[in-house]
Amino acid sequence: MGSERDIWAPDQDPWYAAAEGALYALGATYLYRVGEEVARTLGLPWDEGALRGLHLAKARGLSREEALERAERLYRESLAGYDRLPPSQYRDLAEAVTEKWYGEGRLETRAQRRSVAAYLLGMLRGGRKVGLDWRGLLGERERERIAYIAARGAEYVRRLKEAARHTLARLLLLWHENPTGSPEDLGRKLQEELGGLARDWRRVALTEVAHARSAGYLAALPEGAVVEWSAAPDACPTCRRMHGRRFRVRHSPGDPEREVWPGKGWEVGPSIPAHPHCRCRWIAVTQPVGEVDPEVEDLARAVIAAAEK
Numbered sequence: 655m656g657s658e659r660d661i662w663a664p665d666q667d668p669w670y671a672a673a674e675g676a677l678y679a680l681g682a683t684y685l686y687r688v689g690e691e692v693a694r695t696l697g698l699p700w701d702e703g704a705l706r707g708l709h710l711a712k713a714r715g716l717s718r719e720e721a722l723e724r725a726e727r728l729y730r731e732s733l734a735g736y737d738r739l740p741p742s743q744y745r746d747l748a749e750a751v752t753e754k755w756y757g758e759g760r761l762e763t764r765a766q767r768r769s770v771a772a773y774l775l776g777m778l779r780g781g782r783k784v785g786l787d788w789r790g791l792l793g794e795r796e797r798e799r800i801a802y803i804a805a806r807g808a809e810y811v812r813r814l815k816e817a818a819r820h821t822l823a824r825l826l827l828l829w830h831e832n833p834t835g836s837p838e839d840l841g842r843k844l845q846e847e848l849g850g851l852a853r854d855w856r857r858v859a860l861t862e863v864a865h866a867r868s869a870g871y872l873a874a875l876p877e878g879a880v881v882e883w884s885a886a887p888d889a890c891p892t893c894r895r896m897h898g899r900r901f902r903v904r905h906s907p908g909d910p911e912r913e914v915w916p917g918k919g920w921e922v923g924p925s926i927p928a929h930p931h932c933r934c935r936w937i938a939v940t941q942p943v944g945e946v947d948p949e950v951e952d953l954a955r956a957v958i959a960a961a962e963k
């Protein structure tokens with residue numbers, strides 16, 4: 655498996671790096687909005703970087719002490735309601751905030767679009783000229799495959815929302831049960847937990863992009879083409895052993911030991927991605943290396959721009 659450090663490094667291929675960046679940003683922005691809103695509701699200090707009461711004070715023109723005092727007061731006030739309100743208030747808050755930003759951010763639609771973009775970029779890398787108007791260009795089987803890629807994107811982003819809801823509810827309920835420490839501590843913990851989810855999401859985004867681009871790449875090649883496994887520079891031992899191994903391309907499932915096809919999973923036989931955060935890629939042995947056709951470059955740019963919307 656790759657190290658923790660390189661999940662933050664962009665892919666070496668600028669198109670794939672853009673696709674990874676767009677999908678990651680979607681989830682990271684969502685988590686940020688959710689955290690910010692919870693912090694504001696509970697009057698907790700909140701800052702984009704490491705949490706600092708000082709930053710909060712600067713933004714509001716208060717001294718650090720004033721800001722902390724205010725946060726403390728708001729927090730006590732929100733807890734004061736507990737004599738009358740059930741602890742479900744925290745659960746409701748977690749539910750409401752995660753749902754609100756999920757809807758406002760149009761997360762499912764945008765995750766679908768970003769996942770499909772990765773597939774289209776894979777196709778372009780495979781030498782198939784296809785742009786945003788792929789619906790008219792591609793056949794039934796490819797349209798189905800793209801619908802599947804979109805459904806995966808939507809499912810993963812929904813999972814992120816559920817994880818955020820669960821994390822928030824757990825954190826706030828634990829805090830209620832054992833409210834030691836200052837509001838600043840809770841704010842810091844909130845950022846830590848959401849930061850952990852963002853890191854997990856980065857891994858998901860990288861893996862989903864790898865899955866989509868790899869499928870698109872194979873789909874773009876003619877049946878019978880030969881592809882070679884190209885291990886990422888920092889690949890794990892399993893992937894390094896695969897480096898240079900050749901497979902025949904099919905457009906539907908075949909011999910799992912000697913053939914690969916779009917959407918083939920590791921459970922079936924050797925395929926890319928081989929594991930979460932695998933950045934290996936297929937290289938068609940017949941494909942000339944060198945300059946990219948300017949028209950293809952333009953198509954890729956259009957796909958990336960659409961994904962970033």
Ligand SMILES: [Zn+2]
Nearest residue numbers: 893932933934
């Ligand atoms: Zn790999």
